[in-house]
Amino acid sequence: MTKEKAWPWISTAARAGLAAVWLIAGGLKVGDLAASARAVHAYQLMPYDVAKVVGAVQPFLEIALGVLLLIGLSTRLTAAISALLMTIFIAGIVSAWARGLQIDCGCFSSGGALAAGTDTRYGIDIVRDLGFLALSGILLWRPRTRFSLDGVLMGER
Amino acid sequence: MSKAKRDRTAKARQIVEAQKAADRRRRVTLWTSVTVVLVLFVAGLVGYTVMAGRDEGELVTPASAVDESTAFAVGTGPVTVDIYEDFMCPICNNFEQSSGETLTRLAADGTITLRYHPVSILDRASNGTRYSTRSAAAAAAAAEEGKFTEFHDVLFANQPEENSSGLSDEKLVELGKSVGLTSETFATAVDEGTYETWVTQATETFSKRDYNGTPTIVVDGERLTGPEDSVPTTELLTQTIEKAAG
Structure with missing residues (x-):
């Protein structure tokens, strides 16, 4: 298989992976918006009333992004938004780390303050988010994928 | 062509x-x-x-609650010590084991006003039975009968494992009975979750005060932590209280 033929498949895998990431991340938070608000608030970057709105909106945005990536609608734009969000998340984790906060990142859970004696795992969280950022990067660079609504609408076969 | x-x-x-x-x-x-x-x-x-x-349900505020109706006070001493706890939180239990007695004594001898704030931030850790909310609501019902401390202590002594289903409502009523909460009112309040909405509200107030985890210990309005954000030792706690008492 030539390089030109391989890329759409690589991008398709990246799209599916990123879709799964968003669906899982959002799905795990959507059931308890109060906990999601507390997870955002634990970063101590905004007052609670703002964290409450962010915490409520975020899981729904994540699920919507997951669905859009899954069906492959405007892949380049959804990849760009994913990359933007991942960058914000990474910045948030770095800032929590730098300030010595003892929190769970709340990436795939309701997060919040860690129980005393539990180690933070900011390094792993950042590396993982960088991986997701890389998936978004692949899609930004090569947004053409198989089995996508984009492809159907563009008239590709 | x-x-x-x-x-x-x-x-x-x-x-x-x-x-x-x-x-x-x-x-x-x-x-x-x-x-x-x-x-x-x-x-x-x-x-x-x-x-x-x-939908937050009907709000029934316990009449005995103080501090914007978020806490139950023990003693009337000049130094205020606020303890924010979740009955599902093991670290809170550790804190109670190590410092609970000292605090109770300081409240009894008139040094401090001890204010217990039950909050529910670990509802996710009880298999969907929302033990944190149910137990805190039951504690409010106990407070209404003047037995908050007794019930509080028996809840920590019987603390369920995190990520278990927690104690059932029947068990909560039973534990209440063991410390003298024998009234029908208490049992009904636990069964019907009368104070659950209040717990949600009190937890909101906790967040609005910029606290995130449990236990959060506040001495005279100042949050007290050990090194690296850890729970303060009994020694540090006593020293801080003595200093505040002057």
Whole structure:
């Protein structure tokens, strides 16, 4: 298989992976918006009333992004938004780390303050988010994928 | 038709085709982008609406609660010590084991006013039975009968494992009985979850005060932590209280 033929498949895998990431991340938070608000608030970057709105909106945005990536609608734009969000998340984790906060990142859970004696795992969280950022990067660079609504609408076969 | 002319026509057709295809791509890109933005906007709006419209149920505030109705006070000493706890939180239990007695003594001898704030931030750790909320609501019912401390202590002594289903309502009533909470009112309040909405509200106030975890210990309005954000030792706690008492 030539390089030109391989890329759409690589991008398709990246799209599916990123879709799964968003669906899982959002799905795990959507059931308890109060906990999601507390997870955002634990970063101590905004007052609670703002964290409450962010915490409520975020899981729904994540699920919507997951669905859009899954069906492959405007892949380049959804990849760009994913990359933007991942960058914000990474910045948030770095800032929590730098300030010595003892929190769970709340990436795939309701997060919040860690129980005393539990180690933070900011390094792993950042590396993982960088991986997701890389998936978004692949899609930004090569947004053409198989089995996508984009492809159907563009008239590709 | 000469060969040259045929070539030109073919080329012209190709150019037109290419332009058409490019037009189509532009149109599709524009409309899919608009759709994506709209979908994300609506998703965000749904989240906001769900949050704003959360049905919180009927609010019954325990009459004995102090400090914006978030706490139950023990003693009347000049130094105020606030303890924010979740009955599901093992670290809170450790804190109670190590410092509980000292605090109770300081409250009894008139040094401190000990204010217990039950909050529910670990509802997710009880298999969907919301033990944190149920137990805190039961504690409010106990407070209404003047037995908060007794019930508080027996709850920690019987603390369920994190990520178990917690104690059932029947068990909570039973534990209440063991410390003298034998009234029908208490049992009914536990069964019906009378104070659950109040617990949610008190937890909101806890967050609004910029606290995140349990136990949070506050001495005279100042949050007290050990090194690296750890729970303060009994020694540090006693020293801080003595200093505040002057």
